[in-house]
Amino acid sequence: MNWDWSAIADFMPRFWDGVLVTLQILVLGSLISFTLGLVWAIGFRAPTRFIRWPVHVFTEFIRTTPLLVQLFFLYFVLPEWGVQFSALTTGTIAIGLHYSTYTAQVYRAGIDAVPVGQWEAATALSLPAHRTWIAVILPQAIRRITPALGNYVIAMLKDTPLLAAIGVLEMLQQARLESAQTFQYTEPLTLIGIAFILIAYPASLLVRALERRLVR
Numbered sequence: 001m002n003w004d005w006s007a008i009a010d011f012m013p014r015f016w017d018g019v020l021v022t023l024q025i026l027v028l029g030s031l032i033s034f035t036l037g038l039v040w041a042i043g044f045r046a047p048t049r050f051i052r053w054p055v056h057v058f059t060e061f062i063r064t065t066p067l068l069v070q071l072f073f074l075y076f077v078l079p080e081w082g083v084q085f086s087a088l089t090t091g092t093i094a095i096g097l098h099y100s101t102y103t104a105q106v107y108r109a110g111i112d113a114v115p116v117g118q119w120e121a122a123t124a125l126s127l128p129a130h131r132t133w134i135a136v137i138l139p140q141a142i143r144r145i146t147p148a149l150g151n152y153v154i155a156m157l158k159d160t161p162l163l164a165a166i167g168v169l170e171m172l173q174q175a176r177l178e179s180a181q182t183f184q185y186t187e188p189l190t191l192i193g194i195a196f197i198l199i200a201y202p203a204s205l206l207v208r209a210l211e212r213r214l215v216r
Contacts, residue, residue, distance in 0.1 A: 011191065025092050026153070033097075071091060114137050118140065151207075157196065158200075175189050
């Protein structure tokens, strides 16, 4: 296969723009996912069903509807209600919200795996609820769930091309635009495939290193 190096050189500015947008979505989307996921997981254990049931219904609704539908809803429907964000902000919120319902189940499994004796010990010491969660339960739960959370980071990365449906110029969309203008498909798409690997593989190594550190 003969590579057109001039086509690669022409594509590089768009390529780096797409990489930066993709990384921004991934980092901010992960933060939203991990934060909201923890909120939902704690809501599952709320003492009153008036909190538990809405959390269950909402998370199940998000989990069982496609991310693409949620993207369209946030981008096209919310402005009719007076709530409007940029395509990038909308996409980041959508992907973070969508995956928060999955990370919530991961948090839930980790919390349930904490021995009952730890809860009883915290009660015996008269620790307030927030102190019990922060100092006793969550540190033990997170050690168990780090690999699963890392897997969802990789899954989010692979779903970022869906945001092109609302006009977000992430990596794949930049490659498609370049190919449409130059009729060169091999070079842009190959570079994008390599970029996904170069982002995903170090992320997986980081998760493994973090897992080993937490297990100590």
